[in-house]
Amino acid sequence: MSIQIKTTDILIVGSGFSGCVIARELAASGHNVIIIDKRNHIGGNAYDSYDQNGLLIHNYGPHIFHTNSERIFKYLSNFTEWRPYEHRVLSVVNGEQYPFPINRDTLNQLYNLNLNEIEAAKYLERVREPREKIRTSEDVVLNSVGIDLYEKFFLNYTKKQWGVDPSQLKAGVAARIPVRTNTDDRYFTDEYQAMPLRGYSKMFESMLSHPNIELKIGVSFSDVKSTYSDHHVVYTGPIDEYFNYCFGKLPYRSLRFEHEHFTNTDKLQSVGTINYPNDYEYTRITEFKHLTGQQHSGSSTVKEYPQSDGDPYYPIPNDANEAIFKRYETLAKNENNVTFVGRLAQYRYYNMDQVVGAALSASEKLIDRFKN
Ligand code: FAD
Ligand code: UDP
Structure with a gap:
């Protein structure tokens, strides 16, 4: 009997969505x-994981899956069943809870x-x-709802979340939040809105469960860089x-996450998330x-406290940062053996x-490249 010794073709750094999708795609096309x-x-x-009370929690803050892409939804459906879920959010202003996004x-x-709907449109x-020109997040909100709603719902939340004024952030940040004249109170209106039935981690386990994939956790790129210097690298960590x-x-x-558990509590909140734009240090x-x-006799929650130090969670979209990124991107384009x-x-x-979309495109390019 001959023993086949496998060689590793590609090193993937990071096992988040991007790393797992690429690992699976390359493995499926025959690469180790x-x-x-x-x-x-x-x-x-x-x-996600079960906390000590047996509740499934998202360790790094709430992750709600939503997409308009049938291709992406179908792709992930290879690795998980789904539970339909439409997220709803209330925002607390002067002690009262209001539907958010504004409707x-x-x-x-x-x-x-x-x-009524026509009158609401006229009101706005x-x-x-x-x-005339929408450049910043301040422009986006003032342009659509004016100063009072801006100050009540957006200004302080944004300052708290990003540590800067909305005028210092690209338009795209606040443009994530729609304004509605109907009474739709869903946070997202995407065609596909669902949560992995047994959780995200189970879905990732299923993605990585392939004979051509070897997984090593607790290992940094710097630990293995020299070992794999001849290999193609897919890098999903911070570019800087x-x-x-x-x-x-x-x-x-x-962010700092404060996880809490409440015993003998069916539900504390009427909706998944409650925003606190103007009170407290958490958002x-x-x-x-x-x-x-x-179903559980208790309930677990997470509070998100924004901070500048700690794990990198959010790129901060503004012109200055994008200029720095562009310089790194130029270097990245010259790194022929790194994606x-x-x-x-x-x-x-x-x-x-x-x-997932970016990772699928990158996988296609790599598979093509390795064919030749
Ligand atoms: P990450 O998930 O950041 O994975 C990168 C991995 O690389 C990490 O595990 C890291 O440990 C590892 N790594 C980095 N550097 C190294 C190194 N040098 N060596 C080894 N490993 C390394 N998106 C939604 O669609 N809906 C939501 O509701 C939503 N909510 C969010 C809430 C919060 C609080 C945050 C922070 C993000 C949220 N997102 C949400 C965005 C979502 O988390 C990201 O789009 C997605 O997880 C990014 O995947 P990624 O693989 O690019 O990066
Ligand atoms: N935002 C706000 N008030 C809110 C919710 C959001 O001003 O009650 C702004 C804020 O700048 C935030 C951005 O809209 O960072 C995007 O919000 P989203 O809920 O999409 O943020 P994420 O879930 O990515 O943290």
């Missing part, structure tokens, strides 16, 4: 890959009005501050770190049972589905 992560678990920031009910409740038309910060550190916003509280549908993919390597405020 090794995937490493410096953390002691797979899944990156989408990792007609928000306006009626806040200003004690009884607007009257209070908005039209901007890869280049030893030669153009300076790219700013990332971090929001999420109650996991809403997201997971888990940079993901939220940190591409320094983009990507949602999970966008990361």
